[in-house]
Amino acid sequence: MKKLILLFTLCCSCLGILSAQDSPLGAWKSVSGDATSVLLITPTWFTVTDYNSQRFITSYGGTWKQAGDTQVDVAILFNTANASQVGQKTTVPVGMENGQLITSSPGGGKQEWTRIDDGTGPLAGSWQITSREREGKMTPIPNSARRTMKILTGTRFQWVAINQETGEFFGSGGGTYTFENGTYTEKIEFFSRDSSRVGAALSFKGSVNGNNWDHSGNSSKGDPIHEVWSRE
Structure with a gap:
């Protein structure tokens, strides 16, 4: 887990010292063999996910905030490889080189990340589901340790269903x-729940009003859904 935390934090502390064009906000990709790693960074949340064409491998993420010009504070809120790491916090100094994110493990190995997008767009940010239609009525979903989040950059998305207190992981897709x-x-x-869904394209009606995103259509199973997500 130390490697996982360091992998992200090495990407982010440069916020206070780089120009806007070099900001780490957005989506990044790294490929090793047949595995793809995607790192999503919004102003408050991050996720890192490993997968290949056949299966979901692992994912972790949580919240972060800048702690001085060259450091960030990170809180791990889910980790599919090791739930015992949920709730851990750390502060790590880091940097960026030549437009790429260069991350290092405690053993000295380095990983290069290539930018996918710059994290801008009307839906870019971190969203939590706050209401869902049931029997023709929109029903509020209380804020609790169990939550479903969507993390979006300019072109990439990931949803996660987690319990940030117990470390339970209920599913993710992206x-x-x-x-x-x-x-x-x-x-x-x-x-994570069904690799046969990989490659499917799903379309929904959507509108953003302030910090609320109204979202309706059919799920990957074909069930009708109508949800409201609120920006964190």
């Missing part, structure tokens, strides 16, 4: 998305 003319479309690249 890939690319577009949001044009009131239509939100996801293309699934990984899905």
Whole structure:
């Protein structure tokens, strides 16, 4: 887990010392063999996910905030490889080189990350589901330790269903998305619950009003859904 925490934190403390064009906010990719790693960074949340064309491998993430010009504070809120790490916090200094994120493990190994997008767009940010339609009525979902989040950059998304107190992980999926003319479309690249969904494209009606995102359509199983997500 030390490697996992360091991998992210090496990406972020440069916020206070780099120009806007070099900001680490957004989506990043690293490929090793047949495994793809994708790192998503919003102003408050991050996720790191490993997967290949056949299966979801692992994912972890949580919240972060800047702690001085060259450090960030990180709190791990889910980790599919080791739930006992949930709740751990750390502060680590870091940097960026030549437009790429260069991350290092405690043993000295380095990993290069290539930018996918710069994290801008009307849906970019961290969202929590706050209400869902049931029997024709929108029903509020109380804020609790068990939560479902969506992390979006300019072109990539990931949802996670977790309990941030117990470390329980209930599922995650992600890939690319577009949001044009009131239509939100996801293309699934990984899905922890059912790898047969990989490659599917799902379209939804969507609108953003302030910090609320109204989202309706059919789930990957074909069930009708109508949800409201609120920006954190």
